[in-house]
Amino acid sequence: MEQPEQKIKLTLPETTEAAAKQDDAFTGAAVFDAKNVSIYYSAFRAVTDVSLTIHENEITAFIGPSGCGKTTVLRTLNRMNDLIVGARVEGDIHYRGASLYERGVSPTAVRRRIGMVFQKPNPFPKSIYDNIAYGPRINGIRNKGRLDEIVERSLRQAALWDEVKDRLNKSALGISGGQQQRLCIARTLSVEPDVILMDEPCSALDPIATGKIEDLMHEIKSRYTIVIVTHNMQQATRVSDRTAFYSVLRDDKSDTRTGVLVEYGRTAQIFEDPHDTRTQAYVTGRVG
């Protein structure tokens, strides 16, 4: 599975235009298809008119300055924003052909397929074992042998098994921040989701822990589709296949601000040949 991806990178043609064309031949099925999505918190419009397609087995990065709505868009993809009173979505978001915000769609069913890793590591105040077994248990798996299997598999996938295998029954709060974040990733993997949403998963970690999580993302992307919000542009270039650049649109008349999707494309194109001047200013570091 990883072979063709590697090849693409190695044979990246001179112009990104041609690269995009060649890449499209390898593009996986659309996992998310968002059309004209606007997101409101009560009367405040946080994000305006976002349209983008997220592809299978790719890592898609959302970048942009603070307050541009990238986290808001991310949380809309698995209906986490439903938990915020007053949050409202307009427009269409389809997940593998099914409308996410249609009447009758259960947010619980959505989140079982679309997992999320948060900015701050948030393990439950339970043992390491119980943290991983939590998801399978709420899905009805009670068999001890089966749970043991899932715990080991998930921790191995998250490259944490060797570090914690001797203290599975110790508190998850006793391990380091980087380990806690990998534990949270393992917890997400335990329910075998289709998509993993990551909201700045490395912002609280040091470079070594960050590197481990980035390696982990590369390893699991053959089986999962990943969307990551990051403030770190180097991270976006290191891990992602596609990048969406968001920006803040200010309306001086009404003194309101709203997030917009400025540009979306292959990561190489966004960083090397941005079409929009705002993208260029941001990725070259002229505008923070």
Added chain:
Amino acid sequence: MAAVSNQPTIDLREPGGWRRSKNQIATFVMYLAFVIILIPLGLVIFEVIAKGAKAISWQFLTNSTIPPNVMPLGQGGMGAAVVGTLEITAFAAVMAVPLGILGAVYIGEYGGKSWLAKLVSFMADVMVGVPSIVMGLFIFTVWVIPRGLNGLSGLAGSLALACLMLPLIIRSTYEMLRLVPNHLREASYALGATKSRVTLTVVLPAAVSGIVSGSLLAVARAAGETAPLLFTIGAVESTNSNLFSGATTALPSQIFTNALSPYVGAEDRAWGAALTLIAIAFILLFVARIVTARFTRYAR
């Protein structure tokens, strides 16, 4: 070395003058407050032990016949009142604790900003401030009077104490639920948990130690209440172990009646009953500590 000695020496000690004095004054006031708080607390405990200890014996705690006031210490015992207090308080807790916790879960997790949640929350606040004797009068009016002479019973006392506990339990549980960080709820939701799962498997376990100690404080407080029992349980001199029928007695009531009596034996029995009541509350809180320590094994 030469270079160092050429530099002016820097004074890294706490700056003197007013700033240092302010610190010292604040520290002194703090310790003073601590000592002042300790004085009444210590005196109460000392006095109760000093005067109550001589009354305490196995017979005092278990003998089911409360002697007439004129009798000296050593005759009969407070068994009837101990049984009454344990039964009445336990049944009140059985009614009030689950209801209070469920009410708080509704306000904190389910009600959101609905008018019903606001109403329940507001009423709980108001009820905290209602004097305990009013709770007794309330149960007297709606429960005891309609039943005539059969109305006085341990159950009526339990109802009055439950009314007293309920708002305390709702308030303390609600505060504990609010302390559960939202990111734990989100972690559970992100794994596809339903709201009831999140509440049962994440929120309540994270808050359990606070909920248990809050509830037991409410129980301990209610166990020592006299006023709500005055009109509800009547008075008897021997054990009535049937909570649901017939008048009974309790330690606070016995303290009240015996302490009013001019006889030395009765006075001693009042002190003994007071010490017993304090011991029961102490045991309750001690058990609460052990229970919550078990629950919070993984919280850091």
